[in-house]
Amino acid sequence: MAPPFGSAIPLVSLVPLSLGRWLLEPLQQGFLMRALLLGGLVAVVCAVLSCYMTLKGWALMGDAVSHAVLPGVVLAYALGLPYALGAFVFGVGSVGLMGWIRQHTRVKEDTVIGLVFTGFFALGLVLISRMPSGVDLAHILFGNLLGITDADVVQTVAISLVVLVLLLVRGRDLLLFCFDPCHARSIGLRTGRLHYLLLTLLSLAAVAGLQAVGILLVVAMLVSPGATAYLLSDRFGPMTLLAVLSAVLATLSGILISYWLDASTAGCIVLVQTGLFLLAAVLAPRHGLLARQHRRASPPVR
Amino acid sequence: MQQTGSPPPERLAARALTVAYDGVPAVEQVSLILPAGCLCGLVGMNGAGKTTLLRALGGFIAPGSGSVRIDGLPPALAQRRQRLAYVPQSEQVDWDFPIRVRDVVMLGRYGRMNLLRWPAAVDRRAVEQALERVDLSNLAERPIGALSGGQRKRAFLARALAQEATVLLLDEPFTGVDLPTVQLIITVLRELCAAGATALLATHDLEAIPTFCDRVLLLNRRLLAFGPTGEVFTQANLLRTFGAAPALP
Incomplete structure (x- = not known):
């Protein structure tokens, strides 16, 4: 992306710029407006799902699945299919393979995850380098929010809506599945199906997040907002809301910062997210480091 | 809930239930029938298979062999009809x-x-x-x-x-619990069973068992003894359950 005023100005010019101009000027750029809208939508989707990921303890799984979708995305591009389809097949397929290897060998689970997702990712790299397709490796690895094509916008919006609707309809059952799978079974829910539903949502959200920040950093979109909100709330509803707010804030400000600094968009978004998490870790009213220290200094009267 | 005259319906039944993990049996050949209104204690050493038995009876793990019926239904169907409630160990939450x-x-x-x-x-x-x-x-x-x-x-x-289930499975409901809560749990379970439900609870609280359980099941991988508390909950049986050295295969 070319810097907005030539290469020398941006960093220095930040200081005299009024905040209003800093915010408003980019909005007049069509491509940037589009990046902000799409990034915001993706942030919402990933943030809601991230609450389930952090509560279920699936951060590593999220990382694995988001890498494992690569060959699916490449093949789908090459065959002219929606890339969500390819991502879904390979995302869920990789988890199925992990489960199979875990069951039929003596290798431990984290080892299996490490083996399978790197294998899938490597397959994706080879496919990209050998297949005559319009896939740009750098865009897939690091995201390309500022240069996203119309077709990608349509697909990402469609995926996001599907994920949000599924979460709206099945979210409560998924939450029960995360909290107490045994109870979920005892009231007749099919926990196997819920497991695969959550995996499917993870694969789909990974593809949506891939548009924003690329495969390498998509796990941040799927973990950080939930982790930040988890420190701030003891109820799931407010936790979801806080996760969405922090993710949207991080994504929008990350995009703007990357525009003005001419820095990596994905990097800026994830850096802001990490910063928000650190803030929450220190300042959260009940679970923050300061509050904990304060409690230790003066234990509450019970 | 019960009709007078007819015998109380079978709430929970297992026939030759065997569960194995990686080929190693955790529960072997357990058969039992608990009628409506029954409050049964499940007693055994750590590792005797109490949790495994409860989970198999609830239909959470598929048995290697044998069968389970809850209210006369296969577990999956009983679950969908809200016949089964499971109270987990605290460590599992x-x-x-x-x-x-x-x-x-x-x-x-x-x-x-x-x-x-x-x-x-x-x-x-x-x-x-x-x-x-x-x-x-x-x-x-x-x-x-x-x-x-x-x-x-x-x-x-x-x-x-x-x-509002008819069969309750409780895994160590008294562990790490204050005395008033023990009393409250016992009172509630008694009321439920008086209304026609059935409860099976694993516990280490041997002293409490005769005070509220009308049946006892002693387990060490196999079923050692099962029946009315007065007949089964004896010194000799408890010695078999806890005192003897583990049998070699």
């Missing part, structure tokens, strides 16, 4: 989960709600009644992590109550 006491109890109603799990008036009433019955109404807004050991157990018992 994530107490940092962002959920309030009232919401935990509401989980007991999910199987009776519409697909979107929007609680109706009847669900809310059942939750408030269950909270009342275990004396947690004043703590309903607390996150579960803020509760004491006894309060936590009562919250999960309330969930089972809200579920």
Whole structure:
């Protein structure tokens, strides 16, 4: 992306710029407006799902699945299919393979995850380098929010809506599945199906997040907002809301910062997210480091 | 719930139930029948297979062989018809989960709600009644992590109550619990069983068993003894359950 005023100005010019101009000027750029809208939508989707990921303890799984979708995305591009389809097949397929290897060998689970997702990712790299397709490796690895094509916008919006609707309809059952799978079974829910539903949502959200920040950093979109909100709330509803707010804030400000600094968009978004998490870790009213220290200094009267 | 004249219906039945992990049997050839109104204690050493047996009876793990019937139904069907409630060991619960006491109890109603799990008036009433019955109404807004050991157990018992199941499986309901809570749990279980439900609970609290269990099941991988508390809960049987060195294969 070319810097907005030539290469020398941006960093220095930040200081005299009024905040209003800093915010408003980019909005007049069509491509940037589009990046902000799409990034915001993706942030919402990933943030809601991230609450389930952090509560279920699936951060590593999220990382694995988001890498494992690569060959699916490449093949789908090459065959002219929606890339969500390819991502879904390979995302869920990789988890199925992990489960199979875990069951039929003596290798431990984290080892299996490490083996399978790197294998899938490597397959994706080879496919990209050998297949005559319009896939740009750098865009897939690091995201390309500022240069996203119309077709990608349509697909990402469609995926996001599907994920949000599924979460709206099945979210409560998924939450029960995360909290107490045994109870979920005892009231007749099919926990196997819920497991695969959550995996499917993870694969789909990974593809949506891939548009924003690329495969390498998509796990941040799927973990950080939930982790930040988890420190701030003891109820799931407010936790979801806080996760969405922090993710949207991080994504929008990350995009703007990357525009003005001419820095990596994905990097800026994830850096802001990490910063928000650190803030929450220190300042959260009940679970923050300061509050904990304060409690230790003066234990509450019970 | 019961008709006079006819014998009480079988609530929980197992025939030659065997469960193995990686080929190593954890529970072997257990058969039992618990009629309606029965309160049965499940006793055995650590590692004797108590939790495994409870989970197999609830249909959470598929048995290697043998069969289970809950209210005469296969477990999967009994689960869908809300016949079964399971109260887990405290160690199996994530107490940092962002959920309030009232919401935990509401989980007991999910199987009776519409697909979107929007609680109706009847669900809310059942939750408030269950909270009342275990004396947690004043703590309903607390996150579960803020509760004491006894309060936590009562919250999960309330969930089972809200579920209105006919068969209750409880894994170590008395562990890490204060005496008033033990008394409260026993009272509630007795009332449930008097109304026609059946409860099977694993416990290490041997002293309490004769005070409220009408049946006892002694387990060490195999069923050692099973029957009315007066006949089965004897010094000799307890020695077989706890005292003897583990048998070599």
